[in-house]
Amino acid sequence: MTGNTIPPAARSRLWQQVNEAAAEGLFRLQVCTRCDKVQYPPQEFCSRCLCDELSWEAVSPMGKVLSWTRSRASTSEFFRDKFPLNIGLVKLDCGPVMVTYLAASCLHTGSRVQVTGKQDKSGQAVFFAAPPDKDPVADFNNIVMEEVKHERK
Amino acid sequence: MQPYNDVALVVPTSLPYERRSERSAAWFTGAVFAGMLDRAGLEKHDIDGLAIASFTLAPDSVVSMTEYLDISPGWLEQIPMGGASGPVAARRAARAVQAGDADIVACIGGDTASADTFTDLVRNFSRFSSDAAFPYGAGGPNTVFAMITRHYMEKYGAEREDFGRVCIAQRENALAAGTAVFNKPLSMEDYLSARPISEPLHLFDCVMPVAGAEGFLVMTVARAEALQLPYAHILAAGERHNAWSDDDVHFRGGWSLYREQMYEQAELGPGDMDFLQTYDDYPVISMIQMEDLGFCEKGGAAEFVRTRPLTWNGGGLPHNTCGGQLSAGQAGAAGGFLGTVEAIRQLTETGLSNQVAGARHGMASGYGMVNYDRCLCTSAVILGRGGE
Known part of the structure; x- marks a missing residue:
């Protein structure tokens, strides 16, 4: 098992949609085509109206910190030289509550944050909350997948 | 019912x-x-x-x-x-x-x-957890309950010392029971100076698998x-799952939705309970149960544990009289039975080293399954000494 040299990589099939949005640099979540509920974590039908026609749509990535922790213990070897690890519970303006990595400047309940999805070193997308217009992963360079540099003409 | x-x-x-x-x-x-x-x-x-x-x-x-x-x-x-x-x-x-x-x-x-086993368990605990909670530091339930604990502290003014009071009383109970994995006395200084696990949780807030x-x-x-077996009666029981799902952060559980029905059925009130066995994966969760089961008002558990002894022989509310999981360790799903078994023991046996004197009625409550950002299952029973 390589599970301890990279962050946890197991995800549901639906998570591929989250990965694709993150790869495109977009913040897309499931939206119910019948009742418009924005839903997270993803599942195959709307938990409010039970409609199974859901679309992945760009929604507001803005939210506020509900609570947070500085984690210093892990079941995975990967994290053991990365403590403390700041993790938050973020209420998105569009409804859902997300567990995210949290920028060190946002360790206050009520902090306004913008949430961004990026691949971690497992290759799966995770979410980072940071002050709007700041580099969302500045405090997490040892966790995010290094980006392949492309020359822009 | x-x-x-x-x-x-x-x-x-x-x-x-x-x-x-x-x-x-x-x-x-x-x-x-x-x-x-x-x-x-x-x-x-x-x-x-x-x-x-x-x-x-x-x-x-x-x-x-x-x-x-x-x-x-x-x-x-x-x-x-x-x-x-x-x-x-x-x-x-x-x-x-x-x-x-x-x-x-x-x-x-x-x-x-x-x-x-613990790592395997938390890695595959639920689909929501695997997708959207566990990948963040792979801390398992400590991460989620740290955030629930901080929110509770900020919402209701609870201090670390209040959680410490719950843990220390349970350790005293464990020492009296003599059966727990953790068998050294715990002082407030020990509790407060323990290493951080996932702040605000420190070592003695967490259960050992x-x-x-x-x-x-x-x-x-x-x-x-x-069979000439001493027995306990079920005077009332309840369960409720995925209650209060609109709460952004978990601070109350399903117990609050059926406690009145239970007390009515048992023809007893919280003041008649000679002991309370709560599910103590973290001390904040025990305090939430004290509130939601009606032993104090909502948000009042910090004040309650400041003024009410929780030890088996302290004259207050004997709570987790065998030491609970915080002292006994968490034997997986057996942790969901620990309080019920201890409650039956208190009501059927005599001469226990941690015997609650004259106990006739007591309550045991349960809490389980952190599917994403909280546990979804709650349960409780009110038991009475058999033959009465």
Whole structure:
């Protein structure tokens, strides 16, 4: 098992949609085509109206910190030289509550944050909350997948 | 809800917990089963109902256990509710006995613990968790409950010392019971200076995964009396799952939705409870249960634990009288049985080293299954001393 040299990589099939949005640099979540509920974590039908026609749509990535922790213990070897690890519970303006990595400047309940999805070193997308217009992963360079540099003409 | 008349809970049985074990969950389940038969003076074929809660029994199940035990029950139940499983098992088994679907039901919670079982368990705990919670630091439940604890502290003004009071009282109870994995006294200074695990949680706020099993038998009062077994009655019981799902952060549980019905059915109030056994995966969760079960007002548990002794012999509210999981360790789903088994023990045995003097009624509550950002299952039972 390589599970301890990279962050946890197991995800549901639906998570591929989250990965694709993150790869495109977009913040897309499931939206119910019948009742418009924005839903997270993803599942195959709307938990409010039970409609199974859901679309992945760009929604507001803005939210506020509900609570947070500085984690210093892990079941995975990967994290053991990365403590403390700041993790938050973020209420998105569009409804859902997300567990995210949290920028060190946002360790206050009520902090306004913008949430961004990026691949971690497992290759799966995770979410980072940071002050709007700041580099969302500045405090997490040892966790995010290094980006392949492309020359822009 | 119909009463649970004529149902007896007997032979509360706990296997000593082990920090690590090479044995399987089937061994722990079988050992507590054999122990209960021995104490009840029954043969294994007298048992025609079996209810099991276990995380590490997989890929086996309660079905596999019938072959391991070579018994042929007519009633089986597997309860996938972790920390809520004890009161739920008692409730369902009682209904089966009342309806005549089973004569004697063995209710067992048991799990093993090897170096990898806890990691394997939290990695695959639920789909929401694997997708959207566990990848963030792989801290398991500590991460989620740290955030629940901070929110509770900020919302209600609880301090670390308040959580410490719960932990320290339970350690005193554990020392009196003499059965816990953690058997050294705990001072407030020890508690406050412990290393941080996931702030604001520190070492003594977290339970240690261990191996162990807990169980009890459910039968008619007539059968218990024929066997000359002391028994406890179920005076009321309830369960509720995924309650208050619109709360952005967990600060109350389903107990608050059925406690009034329970007290009404039992014709008792919180003040009549001679002890309370809560599910203590973290001290904040015990405090939330004290509130939601009506022992104090919502948000008032910090003040409650400042003024009310929680030790078995302190004259206040004896709470988690065997030390709870915070001292005994968390033997997987057996942790969901620990409080129920201790409650039955307090009401059926005499001369315990941690005996609550004159206990006639008590409550045990359960809480389990952190699917994403909180546990979804809640349960509770009010028990009374049999023959009264």
